[in-house]
Amino acid sequence: MVEQKEVINGVQIKYKYKQRKYDTQHIIFVFCGFGSASMFTYDFENALQDCPAHVVWIKDDFNDCCAYYLCQNMNYSIEQAVITFIESMLARYGLDRSCCTLAGFSKGGTAALYYGLKYHFINIVSTVPQFHIGSFAKREWPLVFKHMADPENENSIFVLDTLLPQLLRDDGSIEKNIYLLTSEADYQYEKEIKPYLDGFRKYRNFNLLMATSQLIREHNQVTSYHVPLLLGIFYSLSQGAVPHYGYCELIADNTLVSRPVKPQPVAILKKIAVMDTLIFPEGIAVLKGVSCGEYQDIEIDLVFKNEGLEEVFRIAKAHRSILTRQLYEEGFVNYDKGWFCTAKFQGLNIHELPAGRYRILLDITCQEHYARKALEVDAGADNKILASSESVDVYSQNGHVYLWKKS
Known part of the structure; x- marks a missing residue:
């Protein structure tokens, strides 16, 4: 999808749009969290492609910085532009707030709640939001806080921190369908969400979805783990079938695997670049069934081997x-x-490796277990030149990885 732009009262809105399917009378606005590679992203862009509703992804990019879709220098012209944009899209497709869902994840979850409560939207889907916007932004994203705050007003943190809690406390429109997905495993839960749960219980259809899986141990894992559940909610709301879950503890199999006597190694190259004699390999290196949750649990050696030499x-x-x-x-x-990767991702210099053709292997030592495994590639990367320079070729053949040192 192509990123589009509209300017509303001097504020540029960047967004993407997916048309509805068939005669569906619903639109979903997606507010986005922070990206993994940069602060900007479009969440659920691929996941919602088959959703029957219109979908509009709004980018939190206002003058080259995130702003929680709210303000710059404590000037709320961004908020006014965003709500005007949402209302204009509703009018464009002949829809009202009852045929609309505001959704967001993390920072976007905060925005979905903020706009949903303040502007009386009925359907709100929010995962792992932050309630204390100012404190969180200053601690975790200081550039974002600097962008949002008034440099001449030391009260900016307090003002931003109280925006969402005050909206929740004062909201009298209780005919809402709110779906809040969270987890006690999220380090933000105790301070950002738990103190405000009682405030949601006034809503006629408040749904608290508590994730319990051991596969969820970090903030950014809560949403990604439950994509199927979230899609089910979006699809149901799009068709006018409103789910009622109430309090729901999401079930997971928390069985722990016993350590095998002879664990099987996994060694898969996922990416590779070369620059002269510098190589930049990255990929998976584990012994199945053996934990490597800490850096000291595992050591990995990259082995170049041919008939006459092993380095x-x-x-x-x-x-x-x-x-x-x-x-x-x-x-x-x-x-x-x-x-596995190179130190600080700065590459491994194989300048002194003699010229020749080498098979690449990994020696994996984990929790006192050791195994050697030929480095492999996924099927889609087989029998290809993977990376090349004047000095080095890295290629795959029959599932394995080889290096040709030219000189």
């Missing part, structure tokens, strides 16, 4: 909590540190 290089690890979920089989094992 071994110690490489680094990185935190990738998604691996624990991706590699899940019969029970919970923590694979968070099972991502």
Whole structure:
């Protein structure tokens, strides 16, 4: 989808739009959280492509910085532009607030609640929101706080912190369908959400969805783990079928896997770049069934081997909590540190490696278990040149990874 722009009262709104399917009379506005690679993103862009409703993703990008869709220098012209934009889209498609859902995740969840409560929208879907906008932004995203706050007013934190709690306390429009997804495993839960749960109980259809899976151990895992549930809510609301869950503790299998006697190694190259004799490999390196939740749990060596030579290089690890979920089989094992890379992602110099063709392997030592495994690629990357420079070619053949040192 192409990013579009509209200017409302001098404020530029960036957004993407997906047309409805068939005769569906509903529109979903998606407010976005912080991105993983940068502060900007469009959440659920792929997941909602088949949703029958109109979908509008609004980007929290106002003068090159996020603003919680609210303000810059405590001037709320951003908020006024956003609500005007939403109302204009409703009018464009002949819809009213009863045929509309405001949805958001993390920072976007805060915005969905803010606009939903303040401007009397009926359907609100919010996951892991922050209630103390000022304190959170100053602590976690200081550039965002600086962008939002008034540099001449030290009271900005207090004002921003009280916006959402005050709206919740004062809202008298209780005919709302609110779906709040959260988890006690989220470090923000105790301060950002728990103190305000009682304030939601006045709404006729307040739904508290508590995630309990061991695969959820971080803030950004709550939403991604429950994409199917959220899609079910969106699809139901789009068709006019309003779900009523009440308080719902989401069930998960929290079985722990016993450590195997002889764990099987996994060694998969996920990305590779080369620059002259510098190589930048990254991928998965674990022993199945053996936890590597801490950096000291696992050591990884990159091995270049041919008939006459074997060269071994110690490489680094990185935190990738998604691996624990991706590699899940019969029970919970923590694979968070099972991502191999070069130190500080600055590359490994193989200048002194003699010229020749090498098969690449990994030596994996984890919790006193050791295994050697030939480095593999996914099927879609097989039998290809993976990376190339004047000095080095890295390629795959029959599922395995090879390096050709030219000189």
